[in-house]
Amino acid sequence: MNRSTRLLVALGATILLALGLVSPVATATAAPTPTATSTDRDLVEIPAKAAFERAVSPSECGSTLLDSYVDGLIADWTPEQLRFAAAHLNVLTSVPTYDALFFGTTGDPDYALESHEHQLQNTFRDLRRFWDIESADIQLMAMHGDVLLDADRIAATLTAMVATRQIAPLTPAQIQREAETVATFMQAQGDFYDDPFWTLNAFAFSGEDETDPFLKALPDKLVFGDGILEAYDAIGLGDVGPRVIMAHEFAHHVQFELGAFDTGPSDPAAATRRTELMADAMASYYGTHKKGLALNKKRVTDALLSFYTVGDCSFASPGHHGTPLQRERAAAWGAELAAAAQPRSYVLPAATFIEQFEAALPRIIAGS
């Protein structure tokens, strides 16, 4: 999308904002719009939510490829859809994510991989062989937007979100009303439920360090949204992007297994930057290594830096992934390490990789 189109989209959204998005649309049911809690940490960061907010009120932060893609999606919505999305944003973006996190299993047709299935299954199998960690227990699955058509599944997800404090408290009656409102709207809107926007993410989860017994009992997961796969296809990176995302998310499982989340800086933003840059470096090491994907370094870096976990400028946010330049240096470092393998087929033990990364991290951050 060129600059002027972007501006036009932004203007359109701003006008709609002025027309009534600021106060949520009053409905007969008047249930409070479920909002995220500020007291607890999100189990899964949902980048589409922030991208929507940037689309309707442009920030000083400059636009990313993710923003342009989201602008393009939103530009196709009717004013009615845009108003509904704004009023129910948290539910619409959270439910597909948390439904898969709480209830999804490998083998359940509701969570079967569809788009890019073969490619993702092969890369998953390959990554389990590549990294020397216990990975047989990781469940790979998809998240689909069609959960938004089903009031019972929405209600079950919201109930579990309230119980695990991922959303502000709601009564069972409020949950039921919200679930029915969303499902009824989506059922009347054609294929709106399938818009990439609702599932524009992929994530890794391990319940090992959770204290809540329900979360602790959940199996290790790798979840791929249809939306993120469609987004990579849309920018012509459909062959490399999904495999590189998979490598980045799998790296988080390597970190879970080796306790890498427990040993970082105490500042949450610095801690997240460290584990995210490490995951980029691991993805790039695997992506370019002879025994991994053996891809060209530039293609791997392009896929990492396009819009998946975008390098952001919310430096103080606990979700901060590092700036684009830091992410590029992390990817370059991983690729150099792979190129230096002696013999070429030698793969470092994951613990050694992490040690070497820790030593290089100050230079990756500072750029010198």
Ligand SMILES: [Zn+2]
């Ligand atoms: Zn990550």
